[in-house]
Amino acid sequence: MTDVFEEPGSAPAAMDRAMLRQMLIENPDWVRGDTELLSHLAGAPEGVADLGRVVRDRLLGEVRQLKQREKAIAHAARENLALMARAQGFVLSLINCADMDELDYTLAWEAPAALGVDCVRLYLEGATPMIVSEAIHACAGGLTNELLGDDNDFTGLCPSRTARTLYGAEMGSHALCRLEIGGQTGLLALAAREPDIFHTGQGTEILNFVARAVEQRLSLWLTTD
Template sequence: MSADTPDTLQPSLDLERIRAFLVEHPDFIREDAELFAQLAAQPAEGGVVDLGSAAREKLLTELRQLKALNEGIVETARANLAIQAQIHSAVLALLEVDSLAGLDRKISNRLTGTLGVDVCRILIEGHAPLKSAESILGAGDGSVADILGEKVERLGPVNTDRAHEIYGQHGSRMRSEAVVRLDFNGRDGLFALASRDPHLFQFGQGTELLNFLARAIERLILQWMHHSDH
C-alpha cells in the first residue's frame, strides 16, 4: 500500500484541525481543568509549541493583574474609611460647642488636629462675626470670586498670590490646600484647609466628604450668627 493513502493521511489532517481549533480558541484549554493539568505536566520537546506552558503563563499573568487590582481596591477602601471616620469625628466634636467663639476655637485646634492639616480658615464676605477670632474671619467683598472664580471648590498647590489673604502669617509655609465655597444667607464665604505637605491635597481627589464637612460648618456658623443677631 502506498505511503500516501487516505488511511495514513487522516491522522495528520485530524491533528492539523485540532491545532487550528486550539489556536483559534486558546481558552478551550484553560477552561478545561483536566486537560490543562495534563498539558501543564508534560515537558515541551524541541520544536514543539508548549500549549500548556503558554496557557499557564497567560493564566498566571491574569491572576497577578487581578490580585494587584484587588489590592488597590482594598487599599483605596481602607483609606476612604479612615477619612470618613476622621470627618465624622470632626463633625461630632463641632456639634459639642455652645457658642460661636467656642466653634472658632474648636476649628482652630480640634479640627486641624483631627484632619491632619496645619491651618483651617472660614472667611465670610463683608462680615466678621467675632471681635477676636482665629479661624472664622471676615473678608472683603468679592474675595471669594477672586480666589475661586466660578468654581465651587479647588484642590491642589497653594495659590501663593492669595495665601496670606486666606491663611495670614502661616500662608508662606503652606504647600497644598482645599478650598470650598460657602453661602451664609446670601453672603459668599469659603472654607479653606491648608498643609505644609505638598501632596496632601491634589487635583482629582474625591471631595464628597470635604463638602459634607463644609456644609456642616456652614450650618453651625449660620446658627450662631442668627443667635448673635437676637
C-alpha cells in the first residue's frame, strides 16, 4: 500500500482514499481544529470564482442597505409625527388669539419653536393691518407671485437678497405658502438658518395646514372694500 504521507501532492490509491475518508469521519476534529485546512477545503479551487460567496456578499449588502433605508424611513416618520403634533398645538393656540395683536405675538414668538424654525413672517399685499407689528407686515402687490410664480408653495434655499427682504437677516433655507384672505393675497414665510431644513421636493402638507389655519383666523379681522 502506498504511503501517501511520504509523497506530498501524489494522488492516493482508492484503498488509501477509503482509509483516509474513514479516519476523517471517525475524527472530524482533525479538520475542525485546523482553520487553515478548513478554509481551504470550504473555499473554491484556485483560479475559480466562488459564485456562492459573491451572491452571498451581494445579498448581505442589499440587506444592509434595506435596513439602513428602513431606519431612515422610520426616523423621518417619527420626525413628521412630532412636527405634526407641534403644528396641531400651534394651531390650537391660534384659535385662542383674541385679536391681531395676539396673532402677531403668536406668529413672532410661539410659531418658531412650535414649527422648528428660526423666523416666521406673514405678509399681506396692499394692506396695512397693524401700525406696529413683529410678524405681520404689509408688502407691495405682486410679491407673492414674484416669489412663487404660479405655485402655491415653495421649499428650498433662501437667497441672501430674499432673506434680507423677508426676514431682515441671513437665512439658509425657507418655506413659503400663498395665502388668500377675503380677496387679499398674502404670504406665510418660515425660515431657518440651516440650509438643509427646507429642500426642494419636500412635502408641504404641514405647511399648508398651518397656512389654512392662519387664513381662517385672519379672516375674522380683515375686511375688503
